[in-house]
Protein backbone atom coordinates (compact mmCIF):
# COMPACT_ATOMS: atom_id res chain seq x y z
CA UNK A 600 0.00 0.00 0.00
CA UNK A 601 1.30 3.48 -0.84
CA UNK A 602 2.61 5.49 2.07
CA UNK A 603 0.35 8.34 3.18
CA UNK A 604 1.52 11.93 3.17
CA UNK A 605 1.58 13.71 6.52
CA UNK A 606 1.40 17.32 7.69
CA UNK A 607 2.40 18.47 11.16
CA UNK A 608 0.71 21.63 12.40
CA UNK A 609 2.46 22.50 15.65
CA UNK A 610 5.89 20.96 15.16
CA UNK A 611 7.16 21.23 18.72
CA UNK A 612 8.00 18.64 21.37
CA UNK A 613 5.27 16.25 20.27
CA UNK A 614 4.75 17.08 16.59
CA UNK A 615 8.48 17.36 15.94
CA UNK A 616 9.14 13.97 17.51
CA UNK A 617 6.40 11.94 15.81
CA UNK A 618 6.71 13.84 12.52
CA UNK A 619 10.48 13.46 12.67
CA UNK A 620 10.22 9.70 13.25
CA UNK A 621 7.83 9.36 10.30
CA UNK A 622 10.15 11.42 8.08
CA UNK A 623 13.15 9.37 9.14
CA UNK A 624 11.26 6.25 8.07
CA UNK A 625 10.75 7.67 4.58
CA UNK A 626 7.27 9.16 4.90
CA UNK A 627 6.70 12.52 3.21
CA UNK A 628 6.09 14.83 6.16
CA UNK A 629 5.37 18.55 5.81
CA UNK A 630 6.14 20.59 8.90
CA UNK A 631 4.49 23.94 9.52
CA UNK A 632 7.03 25.94 11.50
CA UNK A 633 6.65 29.13 13.41
CA UNK A 634 9.72 30.71 15.06
CA UNK A 635 12.05 27.86 13.97
CA UNK A 636 11.48 28.06 10.23
CA UNK A 637 14.77 29.75 9.26
CA UNK A 638 16.76 27.58 11.63
CA UNK A 639 15.22 24.35 10.33
CA UNK A 640 15.70 25.34 6.70
CA UNK A 641 19.39 26.06 7.40
CA UNK A 642 20.15 23.32 9.93
CA UNK A 643 17.43 20.70 9.69
CA UNK A 644 15.61 19.05 12.57
CA UNK A 645 17.47 17.41 15.45
CA UNK A 646 15.76 14.79 17.58
CA UNK A 647 17.40 13.29 20.66
CA UNK A 648 15.42 10.22 21.59
CA UNK A 649 15.72 6.96 23.44
CA UNK A 650 14.75 5.41 20.12
CA UNK A 651 18.12 6.54 18.69
CA UNK A 652 19.16 10.16 18.15
CA UNK A 653 18.82 11.43 14.60
CA UNK A 654 19.16 14.51 12.48
CA UNK A 655 17.12 15.28 9.36
CA UNK A 656 18.85 17.80 7.14
CA UNK A 657 16.29 18.02 4.35
CA UNK A 658 12.96 18.70 5.91
CA UNK A 659 9.79 19.76 4.11
CA UNK A 660 9.60 22.98 6.13
CA UNK A 661 6.89 25.59 5.61
CA UNK A 662 6.63 29.08 7.02
CA UNK A 663 3.01 29.30 5.93
CA UNK A 664 0.24 26.79 5.26
CA UNK A 665 -0.14 28.32 1.79
CA UNK A 666 2.87 26.33 0.55
CA UNK A 667 1.77 23.03 2.11
CA UNK A 668 0.46 20.36 -0.27
CA UNK A 669 -2.80 18.52 0.49
CA UNK A 670 -2.04 15.75 2.96
CA UNK A 671 -3.69 12.47 3.86
CA UNK A 672 -3.11 12.91 7.58
CA UNK A 673 -2.64 16.23 9.36
CA UNK A 674 -1.32 15.91 12.90
CA UNK A 675 -2.30 18.73 15.27
CA UNK A 676 0.48 19.29 17.82
CA UNK A 677 -0.31 22.87 18.81
CA UNK A 678 -0.95 23.73 22.42
CA UNK A 679 -4.73 23.82 22.90
CA UNK A 680 -4.37 27.45 23.96
CA UNK A 681 -3.56 28.15 20.28
CA UNK A 682 -6.61 26.40 18.86
CA UNK A 683 -7.97 29.72 17.67
CA UNK A 684 -5.40 29.43 14.85
CA UNK A 685 -6.86 26.21 13.48
CA UNK A 686 -9.46 27.91 11.29
CA UNK A 687 -6.57 29.46 9.34
CA UNK A 688 -4.07 26.60 9.56
CA UNK A 689 -6.14 23.51 8.72
CA UNK A 690 -7.95 24.36 5.47
CA UNK A 691 -4.82 24.25 3.32
CA UNK A 692 -3.29 20.83 4.18
CA UNK A 693 -6.77 19.26 4.40
CA UNK A 694 -8.18 20.82 1.21
CA UNK A 695 -8.44 17.56 -0.73
CA UNK A 696 -9.85 15.50 2.11
CA UNK A 697 -7.78 13.42 4.49
CA UNK A 698 -8.10 13.20 8.21
CA UNK A 699 -6.85 15.32 11.07
CA UNK A 700 -5.27 13.54 14.03
CA UNK A 701 -5.51 15.68 17.17
CA UNK A 702 -2.85 14.60 19.68
CA UNK A 703 -3.37 17.42 22.17
CA UNK A 704 -3.99 16.81 25.85
CA UNK A 705 -7.39 17.42 27.44
CA UNK A 706 -11.01 16.47 26.87
CA UNK A 707 -12.80 17.36 23.62
CA UNK A 708 -9.62 19.00 22.39
CA UNK A 709 -10.80 17.74 18.98
CA UNK A 710 -13.85 20.04 19.03
CA UNK A 711 -12.01 23.04 17.57
CA UNK A 712 -10.61 20.90 14.76
CA UNK A 713 -14.03 19.35 14.15
CA UNK A 714 -15.49 22.85 13.78
CA UNK A 715 -13.09 23.48 10.88
CA UNK A 716 -13.02 20.19 8.94
CA UNK A 717 -16.15 18.43 10.20
CA UNK A 718 -16.27 15.77 12.95
CA UNK A 719 -16.30 12.89 10.48
CA UNK A 720 -12.74 13.73 9.44
CA UNK A 721 -11.35 13.94 12.96
CA UNK A 722 -9.34 11.40 14.91
CA UNK A 723 -8.11 12.02 18.42
CA UNK A 724 -5.42 10.54 20.55
CA UNK A 725 -3.41 10.72 23.74
CA UNK A 726 0.34 10.64 24.01
CA UNK A 727 2.01 9.09 27.02
CA UNK A 728 5.14 10.98 26.23
CA UNK A 729 7.74 13.15 27.94
CA UNK A 730 9.29 15.33 25.27
CA UNK A 731 10.51 18.93 25.20
CA UNK A 732 11.58 21.39 22.57
CA UNK A 733 14.96 22.41 23.97
CA UNK A 734 16.10 24.78 21.22
CA UNK A 735 15.23 25.86 17.69
CA UNK A 736 14.55 22.73 15.63
CA UNK A 737 15.79 20.59 18.52
CA UNK A 738 13.52 18.06 20.25
CA UNK A 739 14.51 16.05 23.31
CA UNK A 740 12.40 12.98 24.03
CA UNK A 741 13.14 12.00 27.61
CA UNK A 742 10.70 9.22 28.55
CA UNK A 743 7.72 7.08 27.47
CA UNK A 744 6.32 7.66 23.97
CA UNK A 745 3.14 5.63 23.55
CA UNK A 746 0.39 7.15 21.43
CA UNK A 747 -3.16 5.77 21.44
CA UNK A 748 -5.71 7.15 19.00
CA UNK A 749 -9.07 6.49 17.41
CA UNK A 750 -12.16 8.00 15.86
CA UNK A 751 -13.45 11.14 17.57
CA UNK A 752 -16.84 10.70 19.23
CA UNK A 753 -18.62 10.11 22.50
CA UNK A 754 -18.97 6.34 22.19
CA UNK A 755 -16.86 3.25 21.72
CA UNK A 756 -16.82 1.90 18.15
CA UNK A 757 -14.71 -0.64 16.24
CA UNK A 758 -11.26 0.44 15.14
CA UNK A 759 -11.73 1.75 11.62
CA UNK A 760 -9.41 0.89 8.70
CA UNK A 761 -8.18 4.50 8.46
CA UNK A 762 -7.17 4.50 12.13
CA UNK A 763 -5.47 1.12 11.79
CA UNK A 764 -3.59 2.26 8.68
CA UNK A 765 -2.09 5.26 10.45
CA UNK A 766 -1.21 3.14 13.49
CA UNK A 767 0.51 0.60 11.23
CA UNK A 768 2.47 3.35 9.46
CA UNK A 769 3.53 4.85 12.78
CA UNK A 770 4.62 1.45 14.09
CA UNK A 771 6.66 0.94 10.92
CA UNK A 772 8.38 4.25 11.77
CA UNK A 773 9.32 3.01 15.24
CA UNK A 774 6.51 4.80 17.11
CA UNK A 775 4.77 2.93 19.94
CA UNK A 776 1.36 3.58 18.33
CA UNK A 777 -1.92 1.86 19.13
CA UNK A 778 -5.35 2.08 17.53
CA UNK A 779 -8.31 2.27 19.89
CA UNK A 780 -12.05 1.93 19.36
CA UNK A 781 -12.70 3.76 22.60
CA UNK A 782 -11.26 7.26 22.51
CA UNK A 783 -13.41 8.53 25.45
CA UNK A 784 -11.87 5.82 27.66
CA UNK A 785 -8.36 6.71 26.49
CA UNK A 786 -8.94 10.41 27.14
CA UNK A 787 -10.44 9.97 30.63
CA UNK A 788 -7.65 7.58 31.64
CA UNK A 789 -5.11 10.16 30.57
CA UNK A 790 -7.03 12.86 32.44
CA UNK A 791 -6.67 10.77 35.58
CA UNK A 792 -2.97 11.63 35.25
CA UNK A 793 -3.07 15.07 33.70
CA UNK A 794 -5.60 16.68 36.04
CA UNK A 795 -3.81 15.87 39.32
CA UNK A 796 -0.22 15.95 38.17
CA UNK A 797 -0.29 18.86 35.72
CA UNK A 798 -2.48 20.83 38.09
CA UNK A 799 -0.65 20.10 41.33
CA UNK A 800 2.78 20.53 39.76
CA UNK A 801 1.83 24.18 39.20
CA UNK A 802 -0.25 24.80 42.33
CA UNK A 803 2.39 23.20 44.59
CA UNK A 804 5.36 24.30 42.47
CA UNK A 805 6.65 20.74 42.46
CA UNK A 806 7.94 18.10 40.06
CA UNK A 807 6.06 14.82 39.73
CA UNK A 808 8.71 13.17 41.92
CA UNK A 809 8.29 15.78 44.66
CA UNK A 810 4.54 15.17 44.60
CA UNK A 811 4.73 11.38 44.90
CA UNK A 812 7.51 11.57 47.52
CA UNK A 813 5.51 13.80 49.90
CA UNK A 814 2.72 12.12 51.94
CA UNK A 815 0.34 15.10 51.84
CA UNK A 816 0.85 15.92 48.18
CA UNK A 817 0.49 12.24 47.32
CA UNK A 818 -2.77 11.99 49.26
CA UNK A 819 -4.09 15.03 47.47
CA UNK A 820 -3.07 13.57 44.10
CA UNK A 821 -4.76 10.27 44.93
CA UNK A 822 -7.95 12.05 45.99
CA UNK A 823 -8.03 13.90 42.67
CA UNK A 824 -7.31 10.73 40.66
CA UNK A 825 -10.31 9.09 42.40
CA UNK A 826 -12.51 12.11 41.70
CA UNK A 827 -11.65 12.08 38.00
CA UNK A 828 -12.24 8.32 37.88
CA UNK A 829 -15.72 8.86 39.36
CA UNK A 830 -16.43 11.71 36.93
CA UNK A 831 -15.54 9.46 34.02
CA UNK A 832 -18.02 6.87 35.30
CA UNK A 833 -20.68 9.55 35.64
CA UNK A 834 -20.02 10.42 32.00
CA UNK A 835 -20.52 6.76 31.04
CA UNK A 836 -16.84 5.85 30.80
CA UNK A 837 -16.08 3.00 33.17
CA UNK A 838 -12.35 3.00 33.67
CA UNK A 839 -11.21 -0.07 35.62
CA UNK A 840 -10.71 0.54 39.36
CA UNK A 841 -7.11 -0.70 39.15
CA UNK A 842 -6.26 2.29 36.95
CA UNK A 843 -6.34 4.47 40.08
CA UNK A 844 -3.36 2.73 41.67
CA UNK A 845 -1.68 2.31 38.29
CA UNK A 846 -1.80 6.07 37.71
CA UNK A 847 0.10 6.69 40.94
CA UNK A 848 2.50 3.79 40.38
CA UNK A 849 3.43 4.92 36.89
CA UNK A 850 4.26 8.36 38.25
CA UNK A 851 6.51 6.87 40.92
CA UNK A 852 8.38 5.06 38.17
CA UNK A 853 8.64 8.06 35.82
CA UNK A 854 11.85 10.00 35.50
CA UNK A 855 11.52 13.19 37.66
CA UNK A 856 9.63 15.35 35.22
CA UNK A 857 8.15 18.80 35.01
CA UNK A 858 4.67 18.34 33.57
CA UNK A 859 3.91 20.24 30.38
CA UNK A 860 1.69 22.59 32.39
CA UNK A 861 4.47 23.41 34.83
CA UNK A 862 6.88 24.04 31.96
CA UNK A 863 4.35 26.43 30.45
CA UNK A 864 3.84 28.15 33.79
CA UNK A 865 7.56 28.57 34.46
CA UNK A 866 8.04 29.97 30.95
CA UNK A 867 5.07 32.33 31.45
CA UNK A 868 3.19 30.73 28.56
CA UNK A 869 -0.58 30.22 28.70
CA UNK A 870 -1.46 26.96 30.45
CA UNK A 871 -3.89 24.40 29.02
CA UNK A 872 -6.25 24.86 31.96
CA UNK A 873 -9.49 24.80 29.98
CA UNK A 874 -8.67 21.70 27.92
CA UNK A 875 -7.30 19.70 30.84
CA UNK A 876 -9.52 20.83 33.75
CA UNK A 877 -12.29 23.12 32.47
CA UNK A 878 -13.70 20.76 29.82
CA UNK A 879 -13.84 17.69 32.12
CA UNK A 880 -15.45 19.79 34.87
CA UNK A 881 -18.10 20.99 32.40
CA UNK A 882 -18.65 17.50 30.93
CA UNK A 883 -19.19 16.06 34.42
CA UNK A 884 -21.47 18.94 35.44
CA UNK A 885 -23.60 18.36 32.36
CA UNK A 886 -24.49 14.93 33.77
CA UNK A 887 -24.96 16.27 37.30
CA UNK A 888 -21.57 15.30 38.75
CA UNK A 889 -19.32 17.79 40.49
CA UNK A 890 -15.60 17.46 41.22
CA UNK A 891 -14.92 19.77 44.21
CA UNK A 892 -11.18 19.12 44.44
CA UNK A 893 -10.70 19.52 40.71
CA UNK A 894 -12.76 22.72 40.74
CA UNK A 895 -10.60 24.18 43.50
CA UNK A 896 -7.49 23.35 41.51
CA UNK A 897 -9.05 24.81 38.38
CA UNK A 898 -9.76 28.16 40.07
CA UNK A 899 -6.24 28.28 41.49
CA UNK A 900 -4.73 27.57 38.09
CA UNK A 901 -6.87 30.17 36.36
CA UNK A 902 -5.68 32.72 38.90
CA UNK A 903 -2.03 31.70 38.47
CA UNK A 904 -2.38 31.66 34.69
CA UNK A 905 -3.70 35.23 34.63
CA UNK A 906 -1.18 36.48 37.16
CA UNK A 907 1.81 34.96 35.39
CA UNK A 908 1.18 36.89 32.19
Ligand SMILES: NC(=O)C1=CN([C@@H]2O[C@H](COP(=O)(O)OP(=O)(O)OC[C@H]3O[C@@H](n4cnc5c(N)ncnc54)[C@H](OP(=O)(O)O)[C@@H]3O)[C@@H](O)[C@H]2O)C=CC1
Pocket residue numbers: 608609610611612613614631632633634635676677678679681684702703704726727728729730731732859871
Ligand atom coordinates in the same frame (compact mmCIF):
# COMPACT_ATOMS: atom_id res chain seq x y z
N1 LIG B 1 5.43 17.39 25.08
C1 LIG B 1 4.91 16.28 25.57
O1 LIG B 1 5.65 15.39 26.04
C2 LIG B 1 3.44 16.07 25.55
C3 LIG B 1 2.58 17.00 25.01
N2 LIG B 1 1.22 16.75 24.97
C4 LIG B 1 0.30 17.70 24.39
O2 LIG B 1 0.66 17.98 23.05
C5 LIG B 1 0.30 19.31 22.68
C6 LIG B 1 1.54 20.02 22.16
O3 LIG B 1 2.46 20.11 23.22
P1 LIG B 1 4.02 20.30 22.97
O4 LIG B 1 4.46 19.63 21.73
O5 LIG B 1 4.67 19.93 24.24
O6 LIG B 1 4.10 21.88 22.78
P2 LIG B 1 5.22 22.76 22.05
O7 LIG B 1 5.07 24.14 22.55
O8 LIG B 1 6.56 22.10 22.17
O9 LIG B 1 4.78 22.66 20.54
C7 LIG B 1 3.78 23.47 19.98
C8 LIG B 1 4.29 23.97 18.67
O10 LIG B 1 3.29 24.78 18.07
C9 LIG B 1 3.98 25.77 17.34
N3 LIG B 1 3.17 26.93 17.00
C10 LIG B 1 2.71 27.90 17.83
N4 LIG B 1 2.07 28.84 17.11
C11 LIG B 1 2.16 28.47 15.82
C12 LIG B 1 1.73 29.04 14.61
N5 LIG B 1 1.08 30.21 14.58
N6 LIG B 1 2.01 28.39 13.47
C13 LIG B 1 2.66 27.23 13.48
N7 LIG B 1 3.11 26.63 14.59
C14 LIG B 1 2.85 27.24 15.75
C15 LIG B 1 5.10 26.19 18.24
O11 LIG B 1 6.11 26.82 17.49
P3 LIG B 1 7.04 27.95 18.17
O12 LIG B 1 7.64 27.28 19.38
O13 LIG B 1 8.02 28.26 17.11
O14 LIG B 1 6.12 29.08 18.52
C16 LIG B 1 5.55 24.83 18.82
O15 LIG B 1 6.60 24.28 18.10
C17 LIG B 1 -0.29 19.93 23.95
O16 LIG B 1 -1.67 19.79 23.96
C18 LIG B 1 0.31 19.07 25.07
O17 LIG B 1 -0.45 19.07 26.25
C19 LIG B 1 0.72 15.56 25.39
C20 LIG B 1 1.53 14.61 25.95
C21 LIG B 1 2.93 14.81 26.11
Ligand SMILES: CC(C)(CO)C(=O)C(=O)O
Pocket residue numbers: 704726727728729743792793797856857858859860
Ligand atom coordinates in the same frame (compact mmCIF):
# COMPACT_ATOMS: atom_id res chain seq x y z
C1 LIG C 1 1.76 12.40 31.36
C2 LIG C 1 2.67 13.33 30.59
C3 LIG C 1 3.88 13.66 31.39
C4 LIG C 1 3.14 12.53 29.41
O1 LIG C 1 2.57 11.31 29.26
C5 LIG C 1 1.90 14.54 30.10
O2 LIG C 1 0.89 14.34 29.47
C6 LIG C 1 2.20 15.95 30.39
O3 LIG C 1 3.26 16.33 30.85
O4 LIG C 1 1.30 16.76 30.13
